[in-house]
Amino acid sequence: MLRISFNKVHRYTVLVMAISACAAVAITLAAFVFNSKHQQVHAQSLPTVQPTSPIDNSYHTGLVTLSSQVDGALPDTYEMFWAVGNGEWNKMTTSVSTGVSMAVIDTSTWNWQQDNRYVIRYIALLKDGWRPIESSLVINKGTPPLQTSATVPPSQTTSTPELIPVSPKLTHDVLYVDSEGTVAKQLSRNPQNQSLQYMAKQSTAHWYGDWNTNVSSDVDNYISRATAANATPTIVMYNIPGRDCGNYSAGGATTYDKYIDWVRQVADGINGRNVTIIVEPDALAAMDCLSSSERHQRINAISQVVSIVKTVQSRVYIDAGHSDWQSTATMATRLKSAGIAKANGFSLNVSNFRTTSESITYGNSLSAKVGDKHFVVDTSRNGNGASTNNEWCNPAGRGLGEAPTLATGKSLVDAYLWIKTPGDSDGACGSGAPPAGQWWQSYADMLYINRKS
Numbered sequence: 419m420l421r422i423s424f425n426k427v428h429r430y431t432v433l434v435m436a437i438s439a440c441a442a443v444a445i446t447l448a449a450f451v452f453n454s455k456h457q458q459v460h461a462q463s464l465p466t467v468q469p470t471s472p473i474d475n476s477y478h479t480g481l482v483t484l485s486s487q488v489d490g491a492l493p494d495t496y497e498m499f500w501a502v503g504n505g506e507w508n509k510m511t512t513s514v515s516t517g518v519s520m521a522v523i524d525t526s527t528w529n530w531q532q533d534n535r536y537v538i539r540y541i542a543l544l545k546d547g548w549r550p551i552e553s554s555l556v557i558n559k560g561t562p563p564l565q566t567s568a569t570v571p572p573s574q575t576t577s578t579p580e581l582i583p584v585s586p587k588l589t590h591d592v593l594y595v596d597s598e599g600t601v602a603k604q605l606s607r608n609p610q611n612q613s614l615q616y617m618a619k620q621s622t623a624h625w626y627g628d629w630n631t632n633v634s635s636d637v638d639n640y641i642s643r644a645t646a647a648n649a650t651p652t653i654v655m656y657n658i659p660g661r662d663c664g665n666y667s668a669g670g671a672t673t674y675d676k677y678i679d680w681v682r683q684v685a686d687g688i689n690g691r692n693v694t695i696i697v698e699p700d701a702l703a704a705m706d707c708l709s710s711s712e713r714h715q716r717i718n719a720i721s722q723v724v725s726i727v728k729t730v731q732s733r734v735y736i737d738a739g740h741s742d743w744q745s746t747a748t749m750a751t752r753l754k755s756a757g758i759a760k761a762n763g764f765s766l767n768v769s770n771f772r773t774t775s776e777s778i779t780y781g782n783s784l785s786a787k788v789g790d791k792h793f794v795v796d797t798s799r800n801g802n803g804a805s806t807n808n809e810w811c812n813p814a815g816r817g818l819g820e821a822p823t824l825a826t827g828k829s830l831v832d833a834y835l836w837i838k839t840p841g842d843s844d845g846a847c848g849s850g851a852p853p854a855g856q857w858w859q860s861y862a863d864m865l866y867i868n869r870k871s
Contacts, residue, residue, distance in 0.1 A: 465490035467553040593621035594649035613866030623652040637687025663707035666845025703739025721757035741780035750787035763792035798836035801870030811847035817868030
């Protein structure tokens with residue numbers, strides 16, 4: 419008869435229970451490690467929200483364009499919202515083709531934050547489980563304060579810091595004449611031509627747009643030559659989306675996100691140096707061709723341009739069309755919305771033919787409506803004024819206007835500039851006229867013959 423000790427059975431039972439407990443602990447630990455790694459991988463692959471407009475910590479007083487995109491997710495896999503702080507979520511419109519989400523907000527009545535700082539949240543609601551992911555930035559209600567020329571620790575402060583001048587006159591500068599510019603190159607091919615000999619001695623602006631494959635380098639090279647000559651160059655930024663309403667100079671950046679990236683590249687090329695900047699000829703005056711939302715986008719973009727390129731060394735003028743286009747009341751409203759308070763002033767008559775006296779009368783009236791801002795006038799082709807039919811595209815019988823100068827004798831007029839290059843075509847609009855921006859020697863000769871004495 420088989421007899422089994424009770425103590426031995428008990429020892430076996432305890433051993434089995436201990437082994438089972440260890441196995442359970444091991445399984446639990448393995449599951450924990452697996453879940454942790456799974457969550458880490460999931461977190462690493464989670465899409466991210468990237469705000470693209472406005473600039474973080476920027477200043478605004480009216481309409482603001484919000485834009486963002488989600489990296490790592492297709493547009494049809496989420497819904498995009500914006501919110502102010504912990505306030506209501508508001509849906510944004512998302513482009514299926516570009517993935518950019520946009521909304522236009524009006525900050526003019528915002529007044530509930532004592533410090534006028536508002537947190538803008540960009541929230542993507544992922545349709546896979548309806549999980550929210552978000553990012554944020556801060557905007558300031560109001561206009562930016564004047565900046566100081568340098569940051570000095572309080573213990574080292576000995577006097578009141580020098581403030582950046584808002585509208586300095588250019589009287590201490592010399593306008594740069596570029597030996598590598600368009601007219602100089604034409605003169606090298608035709609050195610006996612009198613019109614080229616005269617025009618090559620004048621300061622003429624350089625234009626930058628979507629034709630520049632490396633705009634930062636191109637701007638840097640031009641300004642470096644001017645800096646070496648101890649003179650002030652003039653550049654024209656001409657790359658706004660929907661440029662020229664699809665006419666002879668149609669083009670520009672394909673999206674506003676790409677446009678602002680391009681503006682930052684221009685600013686990199688300037689690198690804080692001495693320069694006069696003309697911001698987007700005709701962009702405000704001609705925006706009647708745009709829808710309401712497109713106008714808001716354009717105005718906000720121009721305001722961002724001013725914020726990006728304005729420094730203590732740069733003089734920034736937002737273009738305001740010409741004297742026979744928009745009323746001063748209309749143009750004043752547009753300039754204010756586009757950030758004229760941050761700029762040195764506005765430009766008039768770019769690529770047009772209105773006389774200098776007409777332009778000054780209009781400019782003085784406009785200045786009174788925008789805080790007495792200064793302005794510059796393009797005199798490159800206004801020597802004979804406008805044609806009788808007000809033709810703007812290569813009209814016959816026009817002439818060169820006053821030579822570029824800082825000595826205007828007018829308190830609000832900072833300079834007469836040749837912003838348009840005389841001899842560059844306005845477009846293929848007449849007999850023998852080449853496309854916009856291309857050299858047309860016979861037209862240059864006509865401008866010289868009819869020049870203002």
